[in-house]
Amino acid sequence: MNLVALGLGAAAGAGVASALMGLLVPRPARAAAVGLGSAVTGAAGVLAGIAAMTGQTWSMAAPELLPIAGVFLEVDALGGLFLAVAGAVAAVAAIYGIGYSRHHADGRAPQAVLPLFVLTLLIVPIAASVGTFLVCWELMALTSLLLVLTEHRRRAQVGEAGRWYAIMTHLGFMAILIGLLVFTAQAADDTFPALRAAAATLSPAVAGLVFLMILVGFGSKAGVLPLHAWLPRAHPEAPSHVSALMSAAMVNAGVYGIVRVGFDLLGGGARWWWLVVLLLGALSAVYGILQAAMSTDVKRLLGYSTTENMGLVLVGVGASGLFASAGNTVLAALAMAAALLHVCNHAAFKTLLFLAAGSVLHATGSRDLDALGGLRRGMPATTAAFGLGALAASALPPGTAFVSEWLLLQSLIQGLPNAGIATSIVLPVAVAAVALTAGLAVATFVKAFGVGFLARPRSDAAANAAESPATMLAGMGLAGVACVALALVPGLALPLIGRVAGGIAGTQTAPATGALTIELAEVTGTLSPFLLTVALLAAAVLVVVALRVAAARPRRQEARLWDCGAGPMSARMEYTATSFAEPLQRVFDNVVQPVQDVDVTHYQESRYLVQAVEYRRQIPDRIERRFYEPVLLAVARWGRAGRRLATGSVHRYLGYGFYTLCALLIALVVMR
Amino acid sequence: MTPLGLVGGVVQPLLILAGSPLLLGVMRQIRARLEGRRGAGIGQPWRDLRKLMRKQRITPRGTTEVFRVAPVLLVATTLVVAVVAPFVTITSAVGPVADLFAVVALLALGTVAVALAGLDTGTAFGGMGASRETTILALVEPTLLVAIFALSVRVGSTNLPAIVSATLEDPGQVLSSASLLAAVALMIVIVAETGRLPVDNPATHLELTMVHEAMVLEYAGPDLALIELGSAMRLSVYLGLLANLFFPIGIATELSVLGILGGVVAFAVKVTVLGAALATTEVFLAKLRLFRVPELLAGSFLLALLAAGASYFLG
Numbered sequence: 001m002n003l004v005a006l007g008l009g010a011a012a013g014a015g016v017a018s019a020l021m022g023l024l025v026p027r028p029a030r031a032a033a034v035g036l037g038s039a040v041t042g043a044a045g046v047l048a049g050i051a052a053m054t055g056q057t058w059s060m061a062a063p064e065l066l067p068i069a070g071v072f073l074e075v076d077a078l079g080g081l082f083l084a085v086a087g088a089v090a091a092v093a094a095i096y097g098i099g100y101s102r103h104h105a106d107g108r109a110p111q112a113v114l115p116l117f118v119l120t121l122l123i124v125p126i127a128a129s130v131g132t133f134l135v136c137w138e139l140m141a142l143t144s145l146l147l148v149l150t151e152h153r154r155r156a157q158v159g160e161a162g163r164w165y166a167i168m169t170h171l172g173f174m175a176i177l178i179g180l181l182v183f184t185a186q187a188a189d190d191t192f193p194a195l196r197a198a199a200a201t202l203s204p205a206v207a208g209l210v211f212l213m214i215l216v217g218f219g220s221k222a223g224v225l226p227l228h229a230w231l232p233r234a235h236p237e238a239p240s241h242v243s244a245l246m247s248a249a250m251v252n253a254g255v256y257g258i259v260r261v262g263f264d265l266l267g268g269g270a271r272w273w274w275l276v277v278l279l280l281g282a283l284s285a286v287y288g289i290l291q292a293a294m295s296t297d298v299k300r301l302l303g304y305s306t307t308e309n310m311g312l313v314l315v316g317v318g319a320s321g322l323f324a325s326a327g328n329t330v331l332a333a334l335a336m337a338a339a340l341l342h343v344c345n346h347a348a349f350k351t352l353l354f355l356a357a358g359s360v361l362h363a364t365g366s367r368d369l370d371a372l373g374g375l376r377r378g379m380p381a382t383t384a385a386f387g388l389g390a391l392a393a394s395a396l397p398p399g400t401a402f403v404s405e406w407l408l409l410q411s412l413i414q415g416l417p418n419a420g421i422a423t424s425i426v427l428p429v430a431v432a433a434v435a436l437t438a439g440l441a442v443a444t445f446v447k448a449f450g451v452g453f454l455a456r457p458r459s460d461a462a463a464n465a466a467e468s469p470a471t472m473l474a475g476m477g478l479a480g481v482a483c484v485a486l487a488l489v490p491g492l493a494l495p496l497i498g499r500v501a502g503g504i505a506g507t508q509t510a511p512a513t514g515a516l517t518i519e520l521a522e523v524t525g526t527l528s529p530f531l532l533t534v535a536l537l538a539a540a541v542l543v544v545v546a547l548r549v550a551a552a553r554p555r556r557q558e559a560r561l562w563d564c565g566a567g568p569m570s571a572r573m574e575y576t577a578t579s580f581a582e583p584l585q586r587v588f589d590n591v592v593q594p595v596q597d598v599d600v601t602h603y604q605e606s607r608y609l610v611q612a613v614e615y616r617r618q619i620p621d622r623i624e625r626r627f628y629e630p631v632l633l634a635v636a637r638w639g640r641a642g643r644r645l646a647t648g649s650v651h652r653y654l655g656y657g658f659y660t661l662c663a664l665l666i667a668l669v670v671m672r
Numbered sequence: 673m674t675p676l677g678l679v680g681g682v683v684q685p686l687l688i689l690a691g692s693p694l695l696l697g698v699m700r701q702i703r704a705r706l707e708g709r710r711g712a713g714i715g716q717p718w719r720d721l722r723k724l725m726r727k728q729r730i731t732p733r734g735t736t737e738v739f740r741v742a743p744v745l746l747v748a749t750t751l752v753v754a755v756v757a758p759f760v761t762i763t764s765a766v767g768p769v770a771d772l773f774a775v776v777a778l779l780a781l782g783t784v785a786v787a788l789a790g791l792d793t794g795t796a797f798g799g800m801g802a803s804r805e806t807t808i809l810a811l812v813e814p815t816l817l818v819a820i821f822a823l824s825v826r827v828g829s830t831n832l833p834a835i836v837s838a839t840l841e842d843p844g845q846v847l848s849s850a851s852l853l854a855a856v857a858l859m860i861v862i863v864a865e866t867g868r869l870p871v872d873n874p875a876t877h878l879e880l881t882m883v884h885e886a887m888v889l890e891y892a893g894p895d896l897a898l899i900e901l902g903s904a905m906r907l908s909v910y911l912g913l914l915a916n917l918f919f920p921i922g923i924a925t926e927l928s929v930l931g932i933l934g935g936v937v938a939f940a941v942k943v944t945v946l947g948a949a950l951a952t953t954e955v956f957l958a959k960l961r962l963f964r965v966p967e968l969l970a971g972s973f974l975l976a977l978l979a980a981g982a983s984y985f986l987g
Contacts, residue, residue: 376736396781397774406773413824428980431821439813443806446784450791456734517768524829528768535766539748551894552726561732561795562890575799583807587966
């Protein structure tokens, strides 16, 4: 019995059925029906993906199904990994969505589109021809766009975010289209096996062009610099379970594309490709986390953190390509395993963080960290979930990201001694970027958790927040279990991922082995997150017991906060997210270039007495300003110039059509 | 898990637990003498701890579990590092944790816990201290990681026992440019991490310039004792790491009473010498303005990066 086929069949059936349920089931039961159906779809995807990673394969060819291109599907280990990750995120987000969408998002359209989006997420990694891949890719973009626009009637910003997303994703699509079509033109047909066969005959220039085009396209999906602008816009405005799906599952498709085309179809390629990937990844990681450290909107912060994590993944992918082009396949497999493990880890903790942020939004109606705080009392489960996610995201033990970043650093360290000049300059820079990212991530998530959830409430909404419904808690619980499992027992995922990575890099040696203790192949390096956690817990218990024994009066007594004897302090005296990030903002003043405005109003009687001080600070995305605004202005100018052609007269338009047709016919006659 | 490692795993935490307040006492005494005061004697930190332990445990109103757990976590992370790192014995009690990255990340976890506790109180001082501490941490972490990277390239591993034994076999390679640059970077970073002058003044209270003391302002009694003990232990652990990464002479390589004793004495002497040097330097330094600190840390980051580059180019 082929589990892959079984899982995919079940996923397709459940996905289509839940889309229909979204259209037909009446409102009270709609969210539950669609949510459960989508969860089954996702779970079936996980089953198929894991079966594929253990070595089962399955393929399907239906040349007659789509006109011209046909449908070709094939599941291999690499596709299986991304299939499993997308399925797992979808299952968790769908369960959470039952409770979440009951308030704003249980209309027919969003509920019918959600399962379709999940289905496209599952099909993209198993498409095996350029035609199938592009159709699925476009469907994935369109369905996710519809989901982003769910709440467009309630907030005006949603429409703007949707426009940005639509344009960026289609620019990316065009780049992928051009790249893959140039590639296909050199091959017998558009199936992936044919492309693989043609890769050897490509000239280096053409191969480089193809790679650059797909890097632009897939990079825009992964939110890599400088094409990340849609990410911090679309993620805050989408419903939170959709944000989780996009940020934890859909961006991975970008990484998948780069690995699939770069390693599998083009077969490795030149060293400069991977240097570009590595540098782009390093830049994205640092820039993304720096913007995240500055932002006060919790979902925007998480969106920028996605850019950061995808950057780290690309550092791993780039390093792997470098090592592979130098012929060191074991090391290439290690770097690739680190990148893929980080994909899994990021999916787990980003799902958890977005779901917890959504729960806060659901309870308080606010995403602004400066207006939150004190959520521990009203929302203990959500606070615990966000705390766990923040620990995982900040690359501290015993969190998940610590394990994958450790692996990444190990591969970079091992890569240095046997590298060329270019590589030996790039690798220390990459390490510095990863290190800077790790440090800033700690500051970012201390801010997000400490200011947003601890301390005292800074608004009435935060003070009166109540815990979310059970389905939302269940979703967060599942994501939390995944985080803990991946953090403590990397052996659950690492052998399978190692096999996938080995397959990509072309080696039989598993780069990392061991269930509880990670042991690296051909390299002295061991790490046991499990033992580390056990040791930490044991030490903590020891300290508590010792304290009980040694303290003369072990009972606790409540007391007032120290307030200089001036009476109770107000919440306005607390540090906010803005003030918390201020020192960092000063340090990186030259990079982020904040816009500050201080207005001091004096009393009329004396200019030494201050009546009011108004302070405004904005941190615009600098890349957006330098890179996008000129382009947008040029387009607008072009549009205005074009307006003269379109006066609204029907005769004129008919005339344009007539003259164009004539010109075409003349051209055809002449060229014949 | 070797018998030697097990002995180390028991001896090291006990030594650091008992010795770190004494080290603090020695450092304060040196400062006092150099400044023309008599000083309180090297046992004063222990006497302070005993006094604090006798007081009642206080929970400020409105704080959560984070506030109560943070001091425990601070001491626990440092204890784990004291167990696993090769301070007295060259093999580690828990080998798979004795990784340099893991050790540094564990110590950072302790800092983060205390910073969160500072935010948890919801006071202006707590938030201020937490904000400053995390800013410094965010700038210190990169330097630490890159310096570690530079040190581990020559060994090909970030495993602490592996690095230390490689240095023990060939002490000459410590004098390579990469190692020296990394050592200077690490020294600056350790001063920043442990909150010593010129980054933070450990003797200051109720001053708008304070960093660490602002975070822990709400702690009292046994909780404060844990924080003080944790900070003292962190100082010893960092100095111990610095000493043994570059100068591991005297560390016990085989299981014998004499070897272990030698290891203990060597470690105590090395850490005391480093601490004394730190205290002496502090006498001649003023605290930097908070916004000048990043310049210092950026300098150390650059040194670490140069070390990483040199570890390839100059061997």
